[in-house]
Every structure is written in C-alpha cells, then in structure tokens.
Amino acid sequence: MDKLIEAIKATQNPSVVGLDPTDQVVPAALIDSFREEVADQVDDPAEIPAMQRAVAYFEFNRAIIDAIAGIVPAVKPQIAMYEALGPAGVDTYEMTCEYAQSQGLYVLGDVKRGDIGSTAAAYAKHLGGLAANNGEALDLWHEDAVTVNPYLGTDGITPFVDAAQAADKDMFVLVRTSNPSSKEIQELELADGTRLYERVADLVEGWGADTIGASGYSRVGAVVGATHPEQGKQLRERMPHTFFLVPGYGAQGGTAADVAGMFDEQGSGAIVNSSRGIIGAWRKNGGYSDGMSADDMLGLVASSARDAALAMRDDLEAALA
C-alpha cells in the first residue's frame, strides 16, 4: 500500500475520484455528438448505442483525468458501468485505466471479483497477467489495485495477495459496504457475539499479515462505507495494518465528519471515494445547454470536477485537522 500512501502524501489529499460514467452524468449531447462517427464504423446499426457511449465515456473520463491529475492521488473506475455497454465498454475501462496511469494517477479498479481458488487465480491476472515472450508479466488491465469479495474465503483471496505481492500492487476486500441492505448479511450476529463484518475484518487483517510495507499497512485493504461512522471507527482499531477504501461520501450521504474516525492518528490509513459528487458536479453549475459544442461541454465537466475535487480535499482536510 506504500505506493498509494506516497501518492496521497504528494497531493496532501486522501481522496479518490470514482470514474463511473452513466447516462445520468455524461451529457446526452456529448453522447449524441459521436453518433455519426460511430455509425460509419460499425457493421450493425444495433451496435451504435453501445459504441457511441464507449467513445463518449472515454472522452468524458479523459477530460476529468486531465482536470484532477495532480490534485487527487487516485481514480477508481467502476467496471460495472463499462460492462453495461458490453465488450466495447470493457475496452473503454481498460483505456481509462491506462490513460489515468499515464497521467500519474494510482488506479483502483473497482471490480469486486471473487471465486474459488483456481478461478480467483484467473481474476488475479487483473494485477499482473500473461508472460510476454521475454518472460515479463504483461499488464493487461493497468490497475494498481482491485476490490475483491470475501464470501468465498481464503482460497479465493490468496491468488490476489500473491499477484499483488509479485507486481507491487494492492487489493481491497469488502468488509462493511455503504449500501442500506448490507446490514442483512454483514451485521448478522454470530454465535460468539461478534458481527459477521467483524469476523471478515479479522480475516482481512490476517490475509495481509505477510505483506506489511514501510508505511505499516499491508497490501490487503478493506472497503468500509462512510455511511457507518461508528463501525468504521471501531474497525480502524480492530485492523491496525489494514488501509481503508471508504465509499459513500457525498451522494450516498457520508460526510467528512463521518469518515474522520476511519483515519489513524497520523491522518493516514484511509482514502475516501466520491463519484457522482465530482464527475456529475457540472450538472449543478448551471452553465450547461444542449446546444454547447462537445469541447465546451467537456470543458464544463472538467472545470466543475476540478472545483469539486478541490472542495472535497478542503472538506476532508478541515475534518482531519
């Protein structure tokens, strides 16, 4: 986790921007602007809706990446938003990861994969793939970390830990997610009085034990939602070597005060995600009109995202002071 922690120090900003393009945050006129270009390229007109979004979402992401590089240490593309476009969207996901890395950002691939051991080993290639002809591992996805689901247990986790260690990368395991229904399973009380998410937390701390870096944190982080401030504070004590990825700030209701307890005494130990609050900030700026040029729209998206990212940095800084 040392690489991420260094990047946070360099920007003095423990936040990550979720690159989750959807038709709700990408201007409709931007998507439409690629219609003709795409129509000329596809064989089957049925491919147009997915392809024009695949192109528009990448341009949208690139404008945001350019605007926030140097201000935030990391981005977190959510692969679900890209898979929603079919395989063409998955290309955009990979291109987004590669472009973000090229601009110096740490890329946290929010893929929430998880499976039995032999299958998990295939998913772990997200962190370091096939051998090239010179024997070097190829980086097929350009992610610096991925998120992983714990429901399968240790043998579904170990391949990711091994891949992270081999490639100097990281992973974050779901412990206490930000959504309302997560309590149905994650808060279940066990026979010994602990809650399920606490048991998962203990497993996560153990899974990372052999990978603790100079920062004191292991390569196996935890996802802990901003919507559970008290539980997050307790987990911070329970998991002293586990870095937290904290979703749920902003649009989902979590505040800077809610996440403050998830940081350690040095103000490290966590990175807070905001997606819609940053990439959809343009919608609250009032400067948009459907008649704008694609370049003007991207300019508005970018400047709004930059302002929102700076405001989030200041909001977190004040709460952590």
Next chain:
Amino acid sequence: MDKLIEAIKATQNPSVVGLDPTDQVVPAALIDSFREEVADQVDDPAEIPAMQRAVAYFEFNRAIIDAIAGIVPAVKPQIAMYEALGPAGVDTYEMTCEYAQSQGLYVLGDVKRGDIGSTAAAYAKHLGGLAANNGEALDLWHEDAVTVNPYLGTDGITPFVDAAQAADKDMFVLVRTSNPSSKEIQELELADGTRLYERVADLVEGWGADTIGASGYSRVGAVVGATHPEQGKQLRERMPHTFFLVPGYGAQGGTAADVAGMFDEQGSGAIVNSSRGIIGAWRKNGGYSDGMSADDMLGLVASSARDAALAMRDDLEAALA
C-alpha cells in the same frame, strides 16, 4: 427458470458444461498455431500472447459447443478465464456466449457479480442492456442467466431480479460454494443457531418469490457445491422454489451420488456442472501429439468432450434412477 428446465427435459440431461479455457486445457500447439496470423494483425508485439489465446480459446470453445449441442442443455462460460487475457479475452467470452446460443444452448454466464444498488443495476445489463433506437433492449452479452454474489444484500440483488423478469432470464446466487475455504464464512454459526449459508438460502428463496414459473421454480436460483452433499440435501428441503446450480462434480471431487440429494422428487430442481472433466477430457485419451494439425487437435478435443458429456449424463441418470 422454465426455459432451462425445458432444455433439460429436451436433452434428458441435467448437466452443464463449464467453458473455462486455460493454458492447462487448451493444447499449447493450438495456441501456437495462431501466432503468425495474430502477429500480422497487432500493432504491438506485447499483445500477441493475449490475442493468440483469445483466438485459440474461441476455436476451442466452438469445437466443444458443436460436439455437445443436443447432448447437454447448457454451457457455463467462466468469465474469469477470459478476463485473464485482458479486454481481448472479454470479446471471446461474448462471442462464445453468442455462438452457444446460436447452437440452441442455454448460456449461464458465471460472472459472480455483486455491488450496491446503483452499480448492480449496471451489472444487471448483462441480462438485458441499452435501448436500441427502436426502443428494444439490446442483448449485449448473450447470456440466459448470470451468477451473483449475495454479500451486499437485497439492494444489490433486486436489479438482477428485475432484469431477469423483464428479459425472461434467470440468475443464481452463491449460497454454499464448492471450495474448501468457503466454510470460513459460509458455515459461521449465527446467534440464533442457524448457519450463515442457511440465512442466505432463506434470503434467496425470498428474492425469487415473485418470479415463480410454471415449473414451480423461481428465476432466482442458488449455487450449491457438489462437495457438500448433506448440506445440499437439507437446502433442497429449505428452498422448495429455488433451482440449484451445482458445481464441484468431477475434478473437484463431487460424485453423482453426492449430488442426487440436491434434486427434487421428480428428478428436477438442479443442474450439475463439469468443466475440466469435459473440456479437458482429451488429455486422458492418449491420442494427442504436438505434431497434430490444428484441425486434428480440435477433432480430438471435440470427440473427447462429447464422450465425457455422454458419460456424465449416464452417470447422473443412474444416480437419479
């Protein structure tokens, strides 16, 4: 689930073939045979290892699909094996699904997705995607069902149920997976004496309640590993409207006797998966040599898979008699 159950009746065979290509089951000489063709097409030589596998895995799958169509009702491509090749592999996954459907097979996409509500809605587009220009939902992935992880709770599940209902498709939620470490979490005893997987089972039965078809089974199935015969038998009673996808037969150790208790009294209620036992059957046939032509190799792969699929059908039939 009625469509799957009809397909099982038509073939008199409650088994599904896992299309999980890896370098362990796809002949090395087949992969090598595409090297020159691929090298001519890519800009960057580093892309060759992934691209030649993407091509070889599809040809491998096609040979198997042609050999087993009409004998088995369904295939289950495991997307992890394709993601291991990067985005090029994801294209092969989608092409495999589409080709299998075109040959009359029910396609169970083993994707094990799961996320918070708004993100789950994006993943649910696996079952029915973007609107085309005529308003019809586009089928971007060509899957008839997907597997889903329950750790996020109801709001991560509902979007899949809605999508399945809208598109006449199905889903299978992980309840008790086949791998050894699954007990660490799934078998945890809760404060009320039930086990976590039993609680998840009750949730799954509830999630499907509004989607029960003419067969008596809902659109929300459960994944129950063949490696847990006693638990599977109990779950069969606990989940009367839930169809089971049973992995773990064959290579993972489950036998036909182990899975018999997961079927209902009419011999329905479950479909049993085998992956390596079918697609890797050629390795036990002794007919392979590195000097074979690609066509001869594919012929050996296909005939071995067909024989293994027939043997599995007979094995299950005898155990269920």
